[in-house]
Amino acid sequence: MPINHPGLHLNKLGAAIPAWSGEIRPADLQPICQIVQDGGGRLVALWGSDERGEGKGFALHIALVNEAGLICLSVPLSAGQPAYPDVSRIFPVADRMQRAAYDLLGIYAHEGHDHRKWLRHGAWHGGNFPLRKDFDAALSRTDEPDAYPFVQVEGIGVHEIAVGPVHAGIIEPGHFRFSVVGEKMLRLEERLGYVHKGIEKRFESMSLQQAAKLAGRVSGDSTVAYAWAYAMAAECVAGVTPPDRAVWLRALFLERERIANHLGDLGYLGNDVALSFGFAQFWILKEQVLRNNAALFGHRYLMDKIILGGVAADLAETGKRTLFEECAMLEREVRVLRGIYEEHAGAQDRFIGAGRVEPKLAARLGLCGLAGRASSLAWDARVQFPCAPYDKLDVQMATYRNGDVAARVIVRFEELFESLRLQREILAKLMHDGTLSVPLEKLAGHGFGVGMVEGWRGEVLMAIHTDAHGNLTRVHPHDPSWQNWPVLEHAVLGNIVPDFPLINKSFNLSYSGQDL
Amino acid sequence: MYQLIKQIIKTGIKTEAAPQPDEAMRVETQRLQEEILRVFGSALNIRHVDAGSCNGCELEIHSVNNAYYNLEGLGIKFVASPRHADMLLVTGPVSRHMEVALKRTYDATPEPKLVVAIGECACDGGIFGESYASCGRVSNVIPVDVAVSGCPPTPTAIMQGILTAISAKK
Numbered sequence: 001m002p003i004n005h006p007g008l009h010l011n012k013l014g015a016a017i018p019a020w021s022g023e024i025r026p027a028d029l030q031p032i033c034q035i036v037q038d039g040g041g042r043l044v045a046l047w048g049s050d051e052r053g054e055g056k057g058f059a060l061h062i063a064l065v066n067e068a069g070l071i072c073l074s075v076p077l078s079a080g081q082p083a084y085p086d087v088s089r090i091f092p093v094a095d096r097m098q099r100a101a102y103d104l105l106g107i108y109a110h111e112g113h114d115h116r117k118w119l120r121h122g123a124w125h126g127g128n129f130p131l132r133k134d135f136d137a138a139l140s141r142t143d144e145p146d147a148y149p150f151v152q153v154e155g156i157g158v159h160e161i162a163v164g165p166v167h168a169g170i171i172e173p174g175h176f177r178f179s180v181v182g183e184k185m186l187r188l189e190e191r192l193g194y195v196h197k198g199i200e201k202r203f204e205s206m207s208l209q210q211a212a213k214l215a216g217r218v219s220g221d222s223t224v225a226y227a228w229a230y231a232m233a234a235e236c237v238a239g240v241t242p243p244d245r246a247v248w249l250r251a252l253f254l255e256r257e258r259i260a261n262h263l264g265d266l267g268y269l270g271n272d273v274a275l276s277f278g279f280a281q282f283w284i285l286k287e288q289v290l291r292n293n294a295a296l297f298g299h300r301y302l303m304d305k306i307i308l309g310g311v312a313a314d315l316a317e318t319g320k321r322t323l324f325e326e327c328a329m330l331e332r333e334v335r336v337l338r339g340i341y342e343e344h345a346g347a348q349d350r351f352i353g354a355g356r357v358e359p360k361l362a363a364r365l366g367l368c369g370l371a372g373r374a375s376s377l378a379w380d381a382r383v384q385f386p387c388a389p390y391d392k393l394d395v396q397m398a399t400y401r402n403g404d405v406a407a408r409v410i411v412r413f414e415e416l417f418e419s420l421r422l423q424r425e426i427l428a429k430l431m432h433d434g435t436l437s438v439p440l441e442k443l444a445g446h447g448f449g450v451g452m453v454e455g456w457r458g459e460v461l462m463a464i465h466t467d468a469h470g471n472l473t474r475v476h477p478h479d480p481s482w483q484n485w486p487v488l489e490h491a492v493l494g495n496i497v498p499d500f501p502l503i504n505k506s507f508n509l510s511y512s513g514q515d516l
Numbered sequence: 517m518y519q520l521i522k523q524i525i526k527t528g529i530k531t532e533a534a535p536q537p538d539e540a541m542r543v544e545t546q547r548l549q550e551e552i553l554r555v556f557g558s559a560l561n562i563r564h565v566d567a568g569s570c571n572g573c574e575l576e577i578h579s580v581n582n583a584y585y586n587l588e589g590l591g592i593k594f595v596a597s598p599r600h601a602d603m604l605l606v607t608g609p610v611s612r613h614m615e616v617a618l619k620r621t622y623d624a625t626p627e628p629k630l631v632v633a634i635g636e637c638a639c640d641g642g643i644f645g646e647s648y649a650s651c652g653r654v655s656n657v658i659p660v661d662v663a664v665s666g667c668p669p670t671p672t673a674i675m676q677g678i679l680t681a682i683s684a685k686k
Contacts, residue, residue: 220572
């Protein structure tokens with residue numbers, strides 16, 4: 001058993017990764033979280049569901065991960081007073097997720113220390129909860145302005161800089177409130193939720209196939225990771241195993257998504273330190289990857305190419321040759337560019353020491369994904385829980401301990417080379433013919449399934465609950481940005497304001513993925 | 517420095533020919549006079565506003581700045597403030613939480629101004645549609661001149677949309 005606790009009875013899920021589910025009493029929530037935390041485990045996701053239609057109340061769901069696998073726990077809550085013990089004292093990362101669960105569903109943490117709204121601004125009334133099944137969109141509509149009590153920093157010479165939601169660059173909207181003295185940042189507070197567009201509610205009215213498309217659009221830059229996680233969750237509920245050739249192609253798509261995003265980020269990191277040469281060069285390379293995607297698979301970002309039960313695109317022998325050539329070209333070019341970045345005194349001066357997150361703080365706050373690995377946190381779902389075909393690939397994890405912008409640049413370079421190596425291996429092992437998908441039309445009634453995929457930014461999780469007829473009753477997508485946004489607030493402390501764009505870019509977090 | 521210069525020379529010029537305007541993208545009859553368009557046509561400033569997108573369209577808007585498409589080479593560039601802009605490039609279904617910000621950005625953009633809606637969601641609400649949290653298409657919130665569909669639209673289509681908006685209607 002992954003956790004030993006007397007109040008816990010777990011069922012092994014038939015998922016592609018080691019995963020368990022179980023129901024616990026509210027009183028057991030904190031002790032179990034504490035056991036997981038003491039054992040070096042983390043909280044991945046927290047969400048709620050309305051089960052009043054089934055004669056029950058509400059439920060809180062949490063996904064924990066430790067060295068054994070993913071543990072999904074459900075806590076039944078009463079319909080009248082849907083409260084649960086606060087877990088944010090054990091896992092600080094739970095804070096915003098708990099607040100979001102209140103905004104959307106009206107379930108709340110006892111003794112939670114932050115009761116401010118999170119995803120709700122002024123689009124619906126505070127006493128109405130969109131994810132409740134009896135939510136009335138017309139009745140709850142309001143246009144009240146968003147009054148959000150930011151924490152104020154006081155002192156001689158302290159002033160605030162308010163940025164956003166519309167930013168200066170081509171990026172997603174969000175608000176940043178800086179408290180500064182001179183150029184130095186004393187505090188950063190994020191206000192997100194601007195691109196909340198009701199994704200979770202939308203899922204509930206969708207067929208399995210429509211929902212697959214929506215899953216691929218939770219965060220466009222991670223469309224492959226989301227589509228795979230969703231398919232994995234649905235396949236877990238349906239008890240379907242995708243064919244061999246399909247999982248190899250899925251891994252190929254996922255590594256290509258990582259390659260494209262890392263190339264783009266490395267270009268922008270150069271741009272942000274006035275090395276526009278870097279942007280020009282890396283984006284030429286990225287464009288070539290995207291064009292190969294379009295020519296070989298029919299979409300530049302591979303949207304909708306992972307479907308339930310398999311994949312919707314194939315690769316012929318000629319395509320393999322194109323990709324082998326692409327690998328060789330990228331390895332050659334990126335090596336030259338890496339040399340230039342490393343020897344560029346101006347760039348390194350800005351990279352080194354900026355936006356530092358000490359490994360100890362990173363572990364405490366639950367930093368994950370590539371940013372976590374740049375702060376010594378050796379977690380990578382492809383390594384820890386290698387689902388097919390990663391079990392045959394032996395992924396080499398890239399870690400670094402400095403936790404600064406330079407470390408996140410280094411990890412990106414290393415992961416880029418590793419993904420190119422993996423792409424070569426996948427191409428070599430990708431056998432000809434074999435089916436691309438197996439039918440998956442319907443899910444089991446009262447089912448629960450989960451999928452977790454290491455996207456380029458970090459682990460993407462998808463959870464699916466079905467009703468008695470096997471329809472989607474609750475789908476929860478979880479972006480690694482939930483974990484990493486709060487850490488950015490710490491990373492910038494003591495840095496100067498002009499370094500914020502660089503530090504922010506070095507994390508490159510998703511707004512859409514966390515605003516839902 | 518030697519490596520850097522060598523790499524620049526080795527890379528050469530990647531920029532491709534710009535696409536032609538496409539009349540099919542035009543939503544409204546031209547609101548502007550030809551004279552002004554001639555001015556815009558040689559130096560256009562764009563303010564991008566993500567009003568609720570999944571960030572897929574942003575990836576392609578970044579791409580129009582890469583060496584292959586080289587939008588800046590046509591005298592068209594992205595600026596940091598709507599007050600400096602001639603055109604708004606708007607993506608996403610407009611989330612209710614971005615409705616006010618989008619309207620204010622539109623109001624802050626000096627007349628005469630153009631609005632190009634980028635992507636399926638901006639054109640018709642896309643997969644997110646209209647809901648308690650989404651106003652749907654961009655034209656539900658501010659006037660739109662040209663709409664570019666696609667999920668996400670290719671960089672060529674985005675450029676075509678921009679060029680259509682600044683080309684006089686024949």
